[in-house]
Amino acid sequence: MPLGQLLFKARSYTPIPFLIIILFFAAPTPFSLTLGYALMLLGEALRIWSVGYTGFTTRTRNVGAAQLVTSGPYAYTRNPIYLGNFILSLGVCTAFNALMPWTLLVFTALFTFQYHFIIRLEEETLAGKFGEAYQAFLAGVPRFLPSLRRFAGASSHSFQLAVGLRNEKNTFASILFIVLCSLAYFLFNNPLLSWIHS
Numbered sequence: 462m463p464l465g466q467l468l469f470k471a472r473s474y475t476p477i478p479f480l481i482i483i484l485f486f487a488a489p490t491p492f493s494l495t496l497g498y499a500l501m502l503l504g505e506a507l508r509i510w511s512v513g514y515t516g517f518t519t520r521t522r523n524v525g526a527a528q529l530v531t532s533g534p535y536a537y538t539r540n541p542i543y544l545g546n547f548i549l550s551l552g553v554c555t556a557f558n559a560l561m562p563w564t565l566l567v568f569t570a571l572f573t574f575q576y577h578f579i580i581r582l583e584e585e586t587l588a589g590k591f592g593e594a595y596q597a598f599l600a601g602v603p604r605f606l607p608s609l610r611r612f613a614g615a616s617s618h619s620f621q622l623a624v625g626l627r628n629e630k631n632t633f634a635s636i637l638f639i640v641l642c643s644l645a646y647f648l649f650n651n652p653l654l655s656w657i658h659s
Contacts, residue, residue, distance in 0.1 A: 479567075508629060514619075539602050
């Protein structure tokens, strides 16, 4: 199986080992929690905005899309959900404040490696399916970091908040777990870290 396909199918599980390491070395502070939660909120808002345009197809384990969406956040970056994932995950790392700044550097390196291959696979698949329309999208919209200029060929898709919220139920549950866990670590100290230091 090509590496991109493997990473695409495993993308929901690859962060788990990294999260376990963060839990071992977490040392949250009021500042790290405040900044981390703000980043998590920003990343999740971007995810909701994105899936409000694309619908439930983003939860698939198959590469591809039923239709080419180039409106909303997709008019500024070709991968707004992945950008949202990145910001949200930065928020998690920041909130737990574990082994900083190395945690952020390692996370950024691993994220870049994984999504480089996933995005390349998706681009090849979508180019084969949507042809010239997708080539124009490639030429007019940045791959990851958003442009300040809206894509001139944006599609007519509209935002559906209810769809975005329903699609994010699992993500909401994960965020709630992270928030409660980080608060518990802050209020009661990290017993794992105390054990390591002893």
